[in-house]
Amino acid sequence: MTPAPLHWDEETDVIVVGYGYAGATAAMTAQEAGAQVLLLEKAPEAHKGGNSRVSANIVFWPADAETAKVYFRSMAGPYMDDISDELLDVWATEMFANKAWLEGLGMTPVEMPYVEFPELAGSDCVRVLLNGEGPVGGERLWRLVEAAVEARHVPISYDTPAVSLVMEERRIVGVIAERRGKRVAIRARRGVVLTCGGFENNPAMIRNYVDGLPRVHPVGTPYNTGDGIRMGLEVGADLWHMSNVSGPILSFKAPDIPVAQWLNLPHGQSFVFVGADGSRFTMEGEPCSVGDAHGKVKRHGHWGRQAMPLPIHMIFDETYRKHGPIGKAGADWDVSHGNLYDWSDDNLREVGKGWIKTAGTLRQLAKLIDLPPAALEHTISRFNESARNGADPDWGRKPQTLGAIEAGPFYAMELTPALVNTQGGPRRNAQAQIVGTDGSAIDRLFSAGEHGSIYSFLYQGGGNIAECFAFGRVAGRNAALCGSAAGAARA
Ligand SMILES: Cc1cc2nc3c(=O)[nH]c(=O)nc-3n(C[C@H](O)[C@H](O)[C@H](O)COP(=O)(O)OP(=O)(O)OC[C@H]3O[C@@H](n4cnc5c(N)ncnc54)[C@H](O)[C@@H]3O)c2cc1C
Numbered sequence: 001m002t003p004a005p006l007h008w009d010e011e012t013d014v015i016v017v018g019y020g021y022a023g024a025t026a027a028m029t030a031q032e033a034g035a036q037v038l039l040l041e042k043a044p045e046a047h048k049g050g051n052s053r054v055s056a057n058i059v060f061w062p063a064d065a066e067t068a069k070v071y072f073r074s075m076a077g078p079y080m081d082d083i084s085d086e087l088l089d090v091w092a093t094e095m096f097a098n099k100a101w102l103e104g105l106g107m108t109p110v111e112m113p114y115v116e117f118p119e120l121a122g123s124d125c126v127r128v129l130l131n132g133e134g135p136v137g138g139e140r141l142w143r144l145v146e147a148a149v150e151a152r153h154v155p156i157s158y159d160t161p162a163v164s165l166v167m168e169e170r171r172i173v174g175v176i177a178e179r180r181g182k183r184v185a186i187r188a189r190r191g192v193v194l195t196c197g198g199f200e201n202n203p204a205m206i207r208n209y210v211d212g213l214p215r216v217h218p219v220g221t222p223y224n225t226g227d228g229i230r231m232g233l234e235v236g237a238d239l240w241h242m243s244n245v246s247g248p249i250l251s252f253k254a255p256d257i258p259v260a261q262w263l264n265l266p267h268g269q270s271f272v273f274v275g276a277d278g279s280r281f282t283m284e285g286e287p288c289s290v291g292d293a294h295g296k297v298k299r300h301g302h303w304g305r306q307a308m309p310l311p312i313h314m315i316f317d318e319t320y321r322k323h324g325p326i327g328k329a330g331a332d333w334d335v336s337h338g339n340l341y342d343w344s345d346d347n348l349r350e351v352g353k354g355w356i357k358t359a360g361t362l363r364q365l366a367k368l369i370d371l372p373p374a375a376l377e378h379t380i381s382r383f384n385e386s387a388r389n390g391a392d393p394d395w396g397r398k399p400q401t402l403g404a405i406e407a408g409p410f411y412a413m414e415l416t417p418a419l420v421n422t423q424g425g426p427r428r429n430a431q432a433q434i435v436g437t438d439g440s441a442i443d444r445l446f447s448a449g450e451h452g453s454i455y456s457f458l459y460q461g462g463g464n465i466a467e468c469f470a471f472g473r474v475a476g477r478n479a480a481l482c483g484s485a486a487g488a489a490r491a
Contacts, residue, residue: 001234002176004168011187012038014479015175017162017228018196020050021465022449024145025472026193026479027154033480035190039154040177042161042196043223049142050197051220051421051450052468057141058112059469060462061099062125065092071122071460077303079456082240086430091454094470099129101469105148107141108132116293116460128462141465160184165192165231171443172235191444191479194434195472198422198450199226200245201259209242209424212308217253217260219418228451232426235445236436241456242424246464247295248308248417252327254341254355260418261327261341263314268323269403271316272383273415275309278366278375280383282306283395294420294459303458308417313369315362315380318407321347326356326413347411356413365410380405421464425452432475444482446475 013035016027023039031037041048062068069092073080099109107129114128131141149156157179166174166185174187199205200218202225207214218224229239250273251260265271265285275281282297297306314326327343327350343350350356359365362380366373384404386392392402426434426447433441434452448471450464 001231002164002166004166004173005176005185007185008174008187009184010038011174011189012036013188013190014038014193014476015040015162015186015188015191016193016195016476017175018042018050018194018449018451019048019156020052020195020197020449021145021468022052022451022472022475023193023195024052024149025469026195026446026448026476028149028152029473029476030193030480031152031154033477035480037154038186039156040160040162040175040186041156041158042227043158043221045158047221047223048158049146049221050224052145052465053139053142054220055465056136056461057130057139057465058114058136058462059098059102059129059141060095060460060466061109061127061129062092062095063127064125065096067122067125068092068095069122071120071125074120074122075117075458075460076456077458079244082427083454083456084430087428087454090430090474091467091470094474095466097473098466098469101473102129102131106144112136114461117458120458126460161227162196162231163227165235165445167235172445188444190482190484191446193446193448193475193479194228194232194426194451195447195449195468195475196228196451197221197224198425199229200224200419200422202226205229206419206422210245210422211243212305213248213417215310216248216417216419217251218421219249219251219260219262220421222258224421228447229425232434232452235442236438237426237434237442237445238437238439239424239452240427241453242422244423244456244459245295245305246420246423246459248306248419249295250312250314250415251418252355252413253416253418257341260416263415264325264327268316268320269387269401270320270405270407271314272379272405273312273314274371274376274379275312276371277309278371279379280395281309283392283397285397285401294461296458310417311369312415312417313371313412314415315365315376315405316411317405318409319403320405321411326350350413351411356411358409358411360409362410365412369412369414421450423450423453423455423459425450428452428454428471430474431478432471433478444479446479448472448475
């Protein structure tokens with residue numbers, strides 16, 4: 001936290017920190033409400049858009065706000081106590097309002113089936129929307145929102161990370177940012193909105209707040225490093241939902257690419273994942289590489305995070321190797337930024353690079369990757385028996401996905417746990433204000449998006465983007481009101 005400087009370099013009404021869907025929505029809404037706005041973005045223009053741009057671009061839209069609240073409560077389960085009825089009302093109402101708002105921007109909503117927890121009460125409200133026909137991802141929604149921001153001439157300062165908030169008598173009055181190596185003091189006459197994402201690319205924060213992930217990489221933007229969490233802590237913000245992450249998803253991390261890449265596993269059958277002791281530890285497969293539900297699995301009747309017994313290897317045979325590329329998958333940061341690595345169709349280039357190890361026998365392969373050979377042989381022999389029987393009694397993998405690993409040579413590829421995004425950050429109230437450790441709102445400081453998301457436990461796909469629009473509007477509207485007569489009346 002920085003005390004108010006004697007000299008401001010620039011000034012505006014509302015500063016929005018971070019240009020993804022949440023920042024775009026907050027900035028456009030504040031501007032429409034009559035405020036002068038400045039969007040600060042840490043990334044260079046070529047890398048704009050954060051996780052929003054590279055996401056699958058699907059939006060959870062509840063067809064009915066009351067049922068949406070039931071579904072939310074079922075997903076939050078025992079992690080509901082810090083979400084007030086007022087906050088839940090705003091979430092449900094604004095989530096419902098999203099469809100009309102997006103149509104106003106020019107979206108053509110096309111529904112796709114994707115109810116993540118059909119067994120939970122309220123799940124019949126779930127609709128998942130894409131912008132127009134076509135595959136998930138592909139930036140169609142991002143381009144629509146980006147065009148709306150451009151049409152409104154919202155000023156954006158790229159390559160300009162916010163580094164601290166300026167506080168004067170418990171009120172946020174500006175931001176210190178860095179632009180071209182220089183510190184700039186920017187005054188916010190009405191308010192600051194933090195929309196600078198999560199901490200998925202801050203390994204120290206991940207180790208500190210998320211149990212069981214000593215090594216992790218993002219599949220989204222590398223620029224979300226928890227800056228807003230640090231800035232929030234400096235001004236007394238309370239934190240919530242820090243341990244709730246979307247992931248881990250098993251992925252591959254190439255040495256020279258800053259983020260991990262999804263695996264592409266819809267083809268072939270003769271592969272398994274094994275942990276440090278050479279045993280299987282999950283049902284391998286689509287869509288999240290391990291299980292489903294954004295990295296959560298149900299064990300012994302209880303939902304929890306998928307365990308990651310590192311190092312984890314994918315073991316496969318020659319038949320699987322020939323089936324198709326293992327690493328050329330759908331939407332992620334790498335794909336959106338020019339396919340930084342083009343995976344070979346037969347996986348042989350990656351064998352040549354040493355990313356995939358190979359040996360004539362399983363015993364030799366185990367020695368190459370430092371696993372107990374007898375344990376690996378036992379695991380594969382048991383899996384092959386399951387494949388022959390057409391049933392996987394250990395982890396319940398679907399019969400049609402089972403294939404014996406028997407055609408040498410054999411292969412091993414080390415996998416990395418990767419995060420789609422984190423949900424934690426500064427606690428937010430129904431007005432999208434950031435709340436301090438004393439329970440009161442920090443004056444003129446707002447947030448939206450995955451920076452302190454409302455999701456505390458189970459997560460319905462499409463919910464993050466929808467929350468960006470929902471709370472982006474609330475934050476933008478309320479920040480624009482600060483200092484006005486209407487704002488004073490509301491306060
Ligand atoms: C591969 C992938 C697929 C996904 N698919 C979906 C999906 O289909 N549906 C869904 O709902 N969710 C999805 N998610 C999650 C969702 O995309 C994100 O949670 C959401 O887009 C976050 O939006 P945001 O605006 O809060 O943050 P972001 O879009 O990440 O934007 C944050 C911005 O803040 C910037 N920033 C960071 N620090 C600073 C700083 N100090 N100063 C200034 N700027 C800063 C970053 O550079 C970034 O541009 C996906 C995520 C990934 C990675």
